[in-house]
Amino acid sequence: MKNILCYCRAGFETDLANELQAQAAEHHIYGYTSFKKNTGYALFHCYQDADAEQLIQRLSITQLIFARQIFRASDAIDDIDSSDRIATLLEQVDDMPFCGELRVEYPDTTEGRELSKFCRKFSVPLRQALRKREVLSNKPLASKPVMHAFFPDGRTAYLGYSLPKLNSALPLGIMRLKFPASAPSRSTLKLDEAFQVFIPKEEHESRLSAGLHAVDLGACPGGWTYQLVSRGMFVQAVDNGKMDDALMETGQVNYFPEDGFKFTPKKKNVYWLVCDMIEQPQRVAKLMATWLARGWCKEAMFNLKLPMKRRYESVQEAFDIIAQVLNQADVKYTRQAKHLYHNREEVTVHLRRI
Numbered sequence: 001m002k003n004i005l006c007y008c009r010a011g012f013e014t015d016l017a018n019e020l021q022a023q024a025a026e027h028h029i030y031g032y033t034s035f036k037k038n039t040g041y042a043l044f045h046c047y048q049d050a051d052a053e054q055l056i057q058r059l060s061i062t063q064l065i066f067a068r069q070i071f072r073a074s075d076a077i078d079d080i081d082s083s084d085r086i087a088t089l090l091e092q093v094d095d096m097p098f099c100g101e102l103r104v105e106y107p108d109t110t111e112g113r114e115l116s117k118f119c120r121k122f123s124v125p126l127r128q129a130l131r132k133r134e135v136l137s138n139k140p141l142a143s144k145p146v147m148h149a150f151f152p153d154g155r156t157a158y159l160g161y162s163l164p165k166l167n168s169a170l171p172l173g174i175m176r177l178k179f180p181a182s183a184p185s186r187s188t189l190k191l192d193e194a195f196q197v198f199i200p201k202e203e204h205e206s207r208l209s210a211g212l213h214a215v216d217l218g219a220c221p222g223g224w225t226y227q228l229v230s231r232g233m234f235v236q237a238v239d240n241g242k243m244d245d246a247l248m249e250t251g252q253v254n255y256f257p258e259d260g261f262k263f264t265p266k267k268k269n270v271y272w273l274v275c276d277m278i279e280q281p282q283r284v285a286k287l288m289a290t291w292l293a294r295g296w297c298k299e300a301m302f303n304l305k306l307p308m309k310r311r312y313e314s315v316q317e318a319f320d321i322i323a324q325v326l327n328q329a330d331v332k333y334t335r336q337a338k339h340l341y342h343n344r345e346e347v348t349v350h351l352r353r354i
């Protein structure tokens, strides 16, 4: 198994492939990528089995921006006879480690989703067959690798495995969230997902707690402010647009019809800075890093809008700017970034002063 296979949002395969190539090179592992546009996945092909084994142990889904899931995969198993799928897949299992879970998956595309019913049904006999071959535990074991049988279409499959802690715990790597009926915009789900992805659950009580102060730049109509308010925070909402009336009535929101690039906090009590302004990524990155460098906030969560073609490169440029500003100010920080399920042409970045 010489391949690393990752899922992504359809249309972002080039960005994912560029990222995989760059990440592999950082680990001194060389190979080539392959993908088809709008299929929702891309592959990195190593030249040797041992390279793929090393790479899957070193790359974590949390480090990758454009990947939703990562696993080591077989070559494509083509022209599968629909009457004999299980036998065909079982021919590949000799290369597999003993696994604690099976996920039969499909691409997150319109055509792919048509396979969801088939995948659900097929997982039952496949699971039984894998248990009989003693490559899958009888009960789910979270400490063991996860086996993935990925069907890009009904006649093609990739078989592979991902490693616990380095993979996404979610089926298809997708976090499904319920839209809160009283939220003023669907964007609210982006910040909700970002908090869940970037902030460990056991730290929500201290880092997302009631009473903290937050600034929301580009706040209107208030989807992100809604997330902060519903966690009991006090929000300074900055935007020239119109804020949702119900949010204003909570008494937890102060509204400032100002330019987010010029706004300065009046008191030194801001914990969170969040920003969803539609602006050049380099400009937003510089602004966020400057707030952190000046000690105007402890943590920042923001979107980099990426309407351009070379998205991976634009994100790297933004990271360089952040590093420049914060290194110059001698501020230590952590950085995480993800193309979240609820994002479109944008990635969400989290910075924290340490």
Ligand SMILES: C[S@@+](CC[C@H](N)C(=O)[O-])C[C@H]1O[C@@H](n2cnc3c(N)ncnc32)[C@H](O)[C@@H]1O
Residues within 6 Å of the ligand: 184, 185, 186, 187, 188, 217, 218, 219, 220, 221, 222, 223, 224, 225, 238, 239, 240, 241, 258, 259, 260, 261, 276, 277, 278, 279
């Ligand atoms: C994508 S919307 C934000 C949506 C919001 N996060 C929500 O969940 O409802 C972008 C907002 O940024 C605001 N904006 C753009 N440039 C700005 C600037 N320089 N200063 C303040 N607001 C700005 C726009 O007015 C717009 O309301």
